[in-house]
Amino acid sequence: MAENKERIGVYVCHCGTNIAGVVDVEEVARWAKENLGDQGVVISKDYKFMCSSLGQDMIQADIQKEGLTRVVVAACSPHLHEKTFRVAAERAGLNPYLTELASIREQVSWVHKDKVVATEKSKAVVAGAVSRVVMHEPLEPIIVPIAEPTLVVGGGIAGIQAALEIANAGHPVYLVEREPSIGGHMAQFDKTFPTLDCSACILTPRMSEAGTHPNITLLTYAEVEQVDGFVGNFDVTIRQKARCVDTDACTGCGICEQKCPKKVIDDVFEVGLGYRKAIYTPFDQAVPKYPVIDRENCTYFEKGTCRVCEKFCPTDAINFEQEDEIIEINVGNIILATGYDLFDARRIPQYGYGRLANVFTSLEFERMTNAAGPTSGDILLRDGKTVPKSVGIIHCVGSRDRNYNNYCSAICCMQSLKFAHLVDERTSATVYNFYIDMRTPAKDYDEFYQRVLDEGTLFVRGKVAEVTDAARISGEEGKLIVQVEDTLAGKQRRIPLDMVILSAALEPRHDAYETAHKFGIACSANGWFTEKHPKLDPVATMTEGIFIAGAATGPKDIPASVSQGSAAAARVLSYIERGELALEPVRAMINQEQCSGCRICNDLCPYNAILFHEDQMVSEINQALCQGCGTCVAACPAGAITGTVFSDKQVFAQIDGLLFLEKSALVPEMA
Amino acid sequence: MSDKPKFAMYWAASCGGCEIAVLNIHEKILDVDANFDIAFWPVAMDAKYKDVEAMEDGSILLTLFNGGIRTEENEHLAKLLRKKSQILVAFGSCAVEGGNPGLANFSTKDQIFETVYSTVSTENPDGVYPQPSFEMPEGTITIPVFEPVLRTLDQVVDVDYYMPGCPPESHQIEAVIDLVIQVLEGKAELPPKGATIGVGPSTCCDECTRTRNVKKIKEFRRIQLVDDIDPDLCLLEQGILCVGPATASGCGAKCPTAGAPCIGCYGPAAGVVDFGARMMTAVASVIDSRDPDEIDRILDGIVDPAGTFYKFNLAHSLLRTGNATWNGK
């Protein structure tokens, strides 16, 4: 390493007292100058805030005056400021990838207290960065053009919002929805908290706008099968399931649905509380208005006779021969807004759902309160006749519970308060809320809580142990008894009730992991889609060109889902406006001669960037798809894959550098 | 003696298979004889160390050195042959990366002696252990000192070329001999110093004819316990831990073709620093489960991880049992 021609500048940041409070930064800078000269260090300085414009100016001036060929900044984590210093280097005419950010904040000052140890460790980290930066190679960004159309997957409120924003800006959108109609969960509700405006009244105008918008191609009863390509140029294969209804002829008159003799329990929209026909639209305001034949339950498809709908259809729109259609589209960006599933309350057997008739889930209750629902909005027990005299609402069912989901489902407190209000409004029943903590943080939410308190709803703070029909004392016969520890009163209580509603958790879609894999994004440990940055980039993902919005990213209310829909649309619009995108050239590459075609790497890439050439038996990485995560680099047993910026050479050089102190025996005992 | 260039071959800590492999090149051995003077080759002809010591430095053109360095005698000969040879080849897995004898680096010298001289399978009623020197009425007799760890040839002396294999395949040996002869005749050039010779550019799978799919592993099975091996499908996909994906090509995928998993004798692929680590990350990457308990259960199917991933390369690995513990005297 002695014949090094590089001229390296080292800059040690104080980060105010963030670093300087624990690390002797002047000493680190001095030491680097004195000891790392052999490696090529010609300048070493410390400064209060390297990321400030003055700090950046200092680097730029040195690059130009001193002819620096590499730059090491010892400061915070690369996640934070790697880009800042790359751009600074670039402004001074140095290739941005000839820089290295050594983390002496997250990895040193924030995790150590002993100043001597922290200072010595900082030296080691700097020495590692210096040996590593020598191995860096200049890289050029990869420029890709952005196709104008956008794909939005999921036609809930988040997806509808995103589609409308982009369409209104004048760009084509494909909106793909799995169910026969768009609308998502919001279409199932009667009233929405905290304003109690009618869900359908605010949702249906949006739905029909999406349905008729000249820039939106609506594909309902359809699903994405395959996604190839990369940002700016995704080839998407969509399966349009056969509706068995010719949409050009159908006027949506609904006669077929009236006449169809086959009743089916509606497990989706009515969550099992009501029936639909074998030919159906999920609800009256469905968009599009065209029905679908559920081929699994249609008598004709089961037994070969019936065709009643066909007989009565005034426009001959029924077509039993229709087949699934494969649609191929090319889009520049994709927004995933696939929403959530409701926690299956059967998983908590002690709450009795599925066993005790008058235990309902939150979505069942939503349908019950809906004027267009199975009880026409009346709150009734399972017998369909009796109005309850007492109702209990249990919060956090499947949320904040280490046996199911640790997280808070965010909407259940408000939704439970909404239910309490609706019961109060429509019946004379006594209402109990069983809660662990009350969480009402958003605009007008706590005011709503106050209102429900004023309405006389009773609140019991404690986690419900059990819901049972086993009466022990008089007054309990024929009732559901809620056993709960009232933690405010400090005693166990048994409260007999007519009806119990379980405010079930929001969970990731049952197929969220497969969806994520299909689109090359990641899921959190809980299964929600992972954002690029939880705070600063909540609707982008680590895969360029794939954005996420709504409850698919985690439990959320409607305002937050809508905001995310708009935010994702804004991100897409900025890409469309620019017309092209410069991708970071941090990529992995396979040496074709070294690749044995063992296929170890084939299924590992979180971005689906690796393809296998069956004919030549070698694997290849799509350069635009690869995000340089390094997964395959580590996995390839043949060492055939090299990651730019993370090559073995670079990593081993860094390790050698880190051990530099140990080799020169300067290091004190690290306690 | 003629003025033909001189050839030597030496056998340190190894099984002797490498020597047989060289003899096993059939009539090609006559080319060796025609082109070289055999200066020193204890297996093939009688010679004394002092004859070698008397030779001029650099007077041997080519030495094939097989076996790791386990004793003082091994070390002495390595240093001696280095001095006397122009081209020193680490020949065979033991010289290149320690080989099977290198697995002993998991144990201390005392543990090794204990196992060899006093466990149940040993008949040693007087508890006799080897002593480096011993007084006899006739005088002091000595045996070479057993060193604390086994080292690879390049951990002891400078090595010009590496030729892996346990043993190297005949066709590769032939090719190397041909090359050296061509160099002698001025028809070819030597590869750059430090090169690994007698291997292919890829790994064993490249030469293996078994069909491969995207790898997903649900269980590991020991081959002796499996009676339904699919003769055409990749063994690894059948749960039999074949380390072919990490092993340099060059052998012609002999083992997997015959139905036995590759055990890695050809060593790591070019540029790979630690064979075992490479293969472990590869295997870990394709375990087909997201449930920690199931993953543990699947991995428990690998009954001898050290002997599987480090069968040949422990002494040359990044593990502390590699070269780091003891750097000689």
Ligand SMILES: Cc1cc2nc3c(=O)[nH]c(=O)nc-3n(C[C@H](O)[C@H](O)[C@H](O)COP(=O)(O)OP(=O)(O)OC[C@H]3O[C@@H](n4cnc5c(N)ncnc54)[C@H](O)[C@@H]3O)c2cc1C
């Ligand atoms: C009982 C209950 C009451 C609630 N009440 C309120 C309230 O009063 N006020 C409020 O602000 N919030 C309320 N919420 C929260 C509200 O439901 C969500 O904030 C909102 O529905 C999220 O919208 P979304 O578009 O993200 O998801 P969703 O509404 O779940 O829509 C997702 C859509 O994507 C479709 N989809 C899924 N997967 C695919 C796929 N692979 N391909 C194609 N399409 C797919 C689905 O069919 C669905 O149409 C309530 C929630 C519950 C459970």
Ligand code: SF4
């Ligand atoms: S064929 Fe009969 S059962 Fe099937 S959708 Fe038409 S009317 Fe209903």
Ligand code: SF4
């Ligand atoms: S893991 Fe390596 S050798 Fe195997 S197919 Fe992938 S690139 Fe090729």
Ligand code: SF4
């Ligand atoms: S480094 Fe490999 S695994 Fe990671 S994104 Fe690139 S191709 Fe995929």
Ligand code: SF4
């Ligand atoms: S059997 Fe072994 S060598 Fe052959 S393809 Fe499978 S892993 Fe590779």
